[in-house]
Amino acid sequence: xxxxxxxxxxxxxxxxVRLGILTIAQEARRVEFSxxxxxxxxxAGNLSQHLGVLENAGLIAIEKGYAGKRARxxxxxxxxxxAALEDEIAQLKLLxxxxxxxxSL
Amino acid sequence: MTSGxxxxxxxxxxxxxxxxxxxxxxxxxxxxxWFPLLALAAVTFAAIPFRYSPHRLGTCAATETAxxxxxxxxxxxxxxxxxxxxAYAVIAAFYIRRSQARGVGTRxxxxxxxxxxxxxxxxxxxxxxxxxxxxxxxxxPGLFPALNSYPLAIGLALVVLAGAERNETLLALxxxxxxxxxxxxxxxxxxxxxGLGFPVQLVIPGSVLLLGGIGFLLAQRPWRRAV
Numbered sequence: 001x002x003x004x005x006x007x008x009x010x011x012x013x014x015x016x017v018r019l020g021i022l023t024i025a026q027e028a029r030r031v032e033f034s035x036x037x038x039x040x041x042x043x044a045g046n047l048s049q050h051l052g053v054l055e056n057a058g059l060i061a062i063e064k065g066y067a068g069k070r071a072r073x074x075x076x077x078x079x080x081x082x083a084a085l086e087d088e089i090a091q092l093k094l095l096x097x098x099x100x101x102x103x104s105l
Numbered sequence: 106m107t108s109g110x111x112x113x114x115x116x117x118x119x120x121x122x123x124x125x126x127x128x129x130x131x132x133x134x135x136x137x138x139w140f141p142l143l144a145l146a147a148v149t150f151a152a153i154p155f156r157y158s159p160h161r162l163g164t165c166a167a168t169e170t171a172x173x174x175x176x177x178x179x180x181x182x183x184x185x186x187x188x189x190x191x192a193y194a195v196i197a198a199f200y201i202r203r204s205q206a207r208g209v210g211t212r213x214x215x216x217x218x219x220x221x222x223x224x225x226x227x228x229x230x231x232x233x234x235x236x237x238x239x240x241x242x243x244x245x246p247g248l249f250p251a252l253n254s255y256p257l258a259i260g261l262a263l264v265v266l267a268g269a270e271r272n273e274t275l276l277a278l279x280x281x282x283x284x285x286x287x288x289x290x291x292x293x294x295x296x297x298x299x300g301l302g303f304p305v306q307l308v309i310p311g312s313v314l315l316l317g318g319i320g321f322l323l324a325q326r327p328w329r330r331a332v
Binding site for chain 1: 208210
């Protein structure tokens, strides 16, 4: 018996904000903290919590630096993060294919 | 500022849809296609006066059945690689500066590297062909002029940019541009610089880049604040 696709979902990735962070980080070579905060509509504290979860899981790397006098925090997707995101998308598609009725002929 | 897509639920369809929206949003912010197109149009048009420099490089060669001569303005041979390397450096700096201002990284490096390699390779190929005129007798009269054209190098690099930007419209433009370059290359050649063919090889591809750049400028509207 094959397991239900929902069992293949990773709890760390299968969360709407963290999935958003990984999606943006995949598209951009690296993304700045403030862009993530504004785009995802989060507070700085909330975003920091989610980034901490992803960083601890090894899915993103966080780099702090300066652009001129402004402190900047840059987020980069790791290889593990890339694989986790691809797996999540594949599982979501599988789930959708299970719940959507097959097209009638 | 809160803008664009905010993930709105745990429904798989909604999550996938939001993921696609976010992807599109990031790509839209990353793109600055108008800038390289306008910069390269300027480089192409600026090449035209160098065509009239009096000093030429080239030679003649003959066999029992064929004879061919080449001539290429020396100033143009210096201008093209210098201008293209400078242009790719400026384009890369522009993208990087823009990405720092917007907080979203860019994938301009493959384009700048490919453009630089192609410009240098084209120079090497052109120099070789200039001193091997009999190469013109191989593959038909249009093959070598078409392959020894800096606009061809520009077009191939634009295909790389289209891939880096995941920009299908730019890919279509780059392929159309390459078709124009290959067609106009046969109008004149590096063995035929006395005629009118050479300016046409620059004016028409340059115009395609200019019009494409203006089109992308109007579509991407960089003067609007990114949302």
